[in-house]
Structures are given as structure tokens and as C-alpha cells.
Amino acid sequence: MTHPLDSFFGAMSDPTRRAVIERLASGPASVSELHAPHKMALPTFMRHLKVLEETGIVRSIKKGRVRTCHIEPEPLIAAQGWLAWQKEIWENRLDSMDAVAASLEQFKD
Amino acid sequence: MTHPLDSFFGAMSDPTRRAVIERLASGPASVSELHAPHKMALPTFMRHLKVLEETGIVRSIKKGRVRTCHIEPEPLIAAQGWLAWQKEIWENRLDSMDAVAASLEQFKD
DNA sequence: AATACACTTAGCAATATGGCTAACTAAATT
DNA sequence: AATTTAGTTAGCCATATTGCTAAGTGTATT
Numbered sequence: 001m002t003h004p005l006d007s008f009f010g011a012m013s014d015p016t017r018r019a020v021i022e023r024l025a026s027g028p029a030s031v032s033e034l035h036a037p038h039k040m041a042l043p044t045f046m047r048h049l050k051v052l053e054e055t056g057i058v059r060s061i062k063k064g065r066v067r068t069c070h071i072e073p074e075p076l077i078a079a080q081g082w083l084a085w086q087k088e089i090w091e092n093r094l095d096s097m098d099a100v101a102a103s104l105e106q107f108k109d
Numbered sequence: 110m111t112h113p114l115d116s117f118f119g120a121m122s123d124p125t126r127r128a129v130i131e132r133l134a135s136g137p138a139s140v141s142e143l144h145a146p147h148k149m150a151l152p153t154f155m156r157h158l159k160v161l162e163e164t165g166i167v168r169s170i171k172k173g174r175v176r177t178c179h180i181e182p183e184p185l186i187a188a189q190g191w192l193a194w195q196k197e198i199w200e201n202r203l204d205s206m207d208a209v210a211a212s213l214e215q216f217k218d
Numbered sequence: 219a220a221t222a223c224a225c226t227t228a229g230c231a232a233t234a235t236g237g238c239t240a241a242c243t244a245a246a247t248t
Numbered sequence: 249a250a251t252t253t254a255g256t257t258a259g260c261c262a263t264a265t266t267g268c269t270a271a272g273t274g275t276a277t278t
Contacts, residue, residue, distance in 0.1 A: 006122055013119035014266090015112055018191075025198040032224065044267055046226075051265095065224045065275045071199060076192055082127075083189045089134040090180060123236085141254065153237055155256075160235095174245045174254045 004056075005082055008075045011055040016040070017048050021071065024058065028070040031060075113165075114191060117184045120164040125149070125157050130180065133167065137179040140169075 011017055020034055035045045049069065052058035057076065060069040120126055129143055144154045158178065161167040166185065169178040 003124055005127065006124060008122075009118045010122035013115050013117075013122055015115055016266095018114065021195060022198075025195045026202055030224085040266090041268060042225075043227080043269085047266075062225090065273095067225070073196065073199060076196060080189065080192045080196065083185055083192070086130060086134045086185060087182065087189065089131075090182060093135060125236095139254085149236090150238060151255075152239085152257080156236075171255085174243095176255070 004075065005079060007055040008057065008079050011051050011057060012079075014048065014051075016045070017052055020048065020052060020069075021057065021076075024069060024071045028068050031067045031069065034069060113184065114188060116164040117166065117188050120160050120166060121188075123157065123160075125154070126161055129157065129161060129178075130166065130185075133178060133180045137177050140176050140178065143178060 012021070016038055019037070023029060023034060023037075031046070031049065034049070035042055038045055049058065049060075053060065055075060056072055058069050059072050060067050062068075121130070125147055128146070132138060132143060132146075140155070140158065143158070144151055147154055158167065158169075162169065164184060165181055167178050168181050169176050171177075
């Protein structure tokens, strides 16, 4: 997984990790707070967090014994950009197909 | 992987599969055409295609011995929607933090 | 000083993923 | 009818992923 999009999409393919992002979108939180809604063991959950950090979607600072996590929006924006790009190419093609179809209308009958 | 976004993001986390999508965005293609730029063995490549089909991002029709593949945009749009949603929540929060900061300005000194 | 809290590290097990080759089916082409 | 082409099926192997438990580290709290 060399390309940034590889790891970003990989990270977002897990529901636990998406839930963490959804939670962090509305503000920073500690590891325990993030873990609370999830049934899995803490070490398991921590590995999900680690994936998010390695991908650069989440950053964290430890103060005393509490690690506080927050979102880093750049990777998310990059992924959005890629999807938008695909959509654009694909829409342009469909539009031009419509245009061709329309230009052929004049030859009807 | 139950949620549609799980499989969508999972599918897009592989560079080969993203390349296929990029190719298909500009128009339908046969399995051989799609396979050509990739160094891997055909059966391996076919499994990538299968992942894309199972996720609903790609559909295909077989005519004679040729299978032609095309994009199904819905899953892509759904994913874009999710990302846009996250971004919106996150931006609203930052805006309101700005607002709070601004409203505190009057108490300066 | 002792205990509780908030992570953290190490290591195991099961399943998923991504690559391969070999062999097969069915549709064109010659 | 024989051969080539396009895709398919089956099965093997290595690594990655996702869950667990047990035990350890460092920081508050009592």
C-alpha cells in the first residue's frame, strides 16, 4: 500500500474506524471516550486508532495519561478530490453522449 | 463487511482497482482491454474485477466471448456523500469555533 | 504508600486478501 | 475440422487484517 489513497480508503473500509471519524468530526476526544461505544477490547480498538494515525487522518497528543485525538482533514479532502475527478470525467462523457444523441435528432425520419 | 461503504472503500483501497475505475470513467471496455496495462496474471486481475462487480461499482454484459464492463456511479456518489457529510460537520465546528473566538474579541484587554 | 486509571506492548488464532499456475469452456477464425 | 482467442474455474501460497488475552508503564488519586 504505497499510494496515500490506498491507505486512506483502506482505513475507511472499516465501520469502527468510520465511526471514530464520525465522532471526531464533531470535536477532539480521548482514547477512552472514543473506545466507549465499541464492544471490542481496548488493545483491538487501539490498533484501529493506530491505522487512522498512520494514514494521517487522525493525530493525537498525550498529556499526562490521557491521549487526545483529533481529525486531520487533508487525506479526506484528497479522497474527495479523487472521487470528484472520476465523477467529472464520467459525467462529461455522458453529457457528450447526450450531445451526440441530440445532434442526431435532426436526422430523425 | 456488511455496510455498503465497507465494501466500496475496501474496493477502492487497491491501486489496480482504482486504475480500472479511472479507465472505465472514460467509457466501457472489455476484460482484455482493462487487463492489458496491468502486469498481473489474468485470473488475478479477474478477481479484482469481481470485487468491483460485487461492490456494485462495475457491471458487465457478456456477448459472444467478450465481456464488456461499465461503471455504475451510485456507490461512488454514496461514498462522496459520506465524505462531504464528514467535511461539513467538521467545517461547521471550526466555523463556530471561529465565531466563539470572534465573539470573545470584544472582551480583549 | 497504595490503589486506580489510561493507555501500551507482546503474542496468539482465525479469516481475508492478493499473487501465482494449470487446466477448462465456449466462441471466433482459418 | 483445427486452431486461436477470451474468459473462467480450481487450488496453492504468503502476507495482512482483525479479533482476543495477559501483562506492563506511567500518571493521578486517596
